[in-house]
Amino acid sequence: xxxxxxxxxxxxxxxxxxxxxxxxxxxxxxNGHFPREADGRIVIVAEMDRxxxxxxxxxxxxxxxxxxxxxxxDIAEMMDGxxxxxxxxxxxxxxxxxxxxxxxxxxxxxxxxLPSLKAAIKYGAVSVASTSIxxxxxxxxxxxxxxxxxxxxxxxxRAVKEAGLLxxxxxxxxxxxxxPVEFKTFTNIERAWGFIKAINKELGRDYFxxxxxxxxxxxxxxxxxxxVRLIGELAAAGHMGIFxxxxxxxxxxxxxxxxxxxATLSAAAHTGKLETVFxxxxxxxxxxxxxxxxxxxxxxxxxxxxxxxxxxxIDGLVNTAHRLNNFKARxxxx
Numbered sequence: 417x418x419x420x421x422x423x424x425x426x427x428x429x430x431x432x433x434x435x436x437x438x439x440x441x442x443x444x445x446x447n448g449h450f451p452r453e454a455d456g457r458i459v460i461v462a463e464m465d466r467x468x469x470x471x472x473x474x475x476x477x478x479x480x481x482x483x484x485x486x487x488x489x490d491i492a493e494m495m496d497g498x499x500x501x502x503x504x505x506x507x508x509x510x511x512x513x514x515x516x517x518x519x520x521x522x523x524x525x526x527x528x529x530l531p532s533l534k535a536a537i538k539y540g541a542v543s544v545a546s547t548s549i550x551x552x553x554x555x556x557x558x559x560x561x562x563x564x565x566x567x568x569x570x571x572x573x574r575a576v577k578e579a580g581l582l583x584x585x586x587x588x589x590x591x592x593x594x595x596p597v598e599f600k601t602f603t604n605i606e607r608a609w610g611f612i613k614a615i616n617k618e619l620g621r622d623y624f625x626x627x628x629x630x631x632x633x634x635x636x637x638x639x640x641x642x643x644v645r646l647i648g649e650l651a652a653a654g655h656m657g658i659f660x661x662x663x664x665x666x667x668x669x670x671x672x673x674x675x676x677x678x679a680t681l682s683a684a685a686h687t688g689k690l691e692t693v694f695x696x697x698x699x700x701x702x703x704x705x706x707x708x709x710x711x712x713x714x715x716x717x718x719x720x721x722x723x724x725x726x727x728x729x730i731d732g733l734v735n736t737a738h739r740l741n742n743f744k745a746r747x748x749x750x
Contacts, residue, residue: 625657
């Protein structure tokens, strides 16, 4: 389908292509190679090519999950392929098998972060992001928040300095909190914001931002009203980062969000500080997410309604673009 309408506000709109599946599309093999399609193209690049060609509104950016162990040649090929599509690239640095809140695991976490940070700098990523404040699905029982923040500040300041991040063109490091069960300590805006405040104070500049994901906000236990208030306060402090438009609980089609995307995206737009929005969904049957399906009732429901996941994402992109265009029409975005 040719492009039929364009994004009107001065904002970045794109996709987090987790819908291709972690094992089938994002995680490298034992030799550091990305999954590829039958024609030899890296799956990530091939899927973004399809979306750019088929979507009635064209995305202008993409946020890619980058796992430790990915080979440099494959990273370079992926980055070149995405740039050839006219996309600005943001990277999500994945870490695992270590607890960032435990001083004994600091070196392990650093060893996973540094190659991704250096690749982001070398290959011209716009920003970096991570959930590297807690271990996914394997964290300890709710830790003392001040203790957890202090160790995370120590670890992430070290990563910033050893990577030379502040002297690079990387605009910001966005930290993402996750829903309860996925995380046990940094599970809502308020708790994760404590880390952002502390590390920016230590660095002497507002380099770290808090990524706000409508799905995680919806599952955090705080109400829509509480999240709307916190979004305003976060933005006023200069700490609001990337927005993920994603449906709570199901993490599928954006129509299952029960109003959370509309309310929280509107709140972010009203601050005047919204810069980047990504649409995100997960495959309902992704093997990598089996533990989350087992733990969370309602996660992993098939919400495709007969569509391909490519079409589910395109529908979400179109819906989100119309929202952003109408925020501009009503004077909420430039």
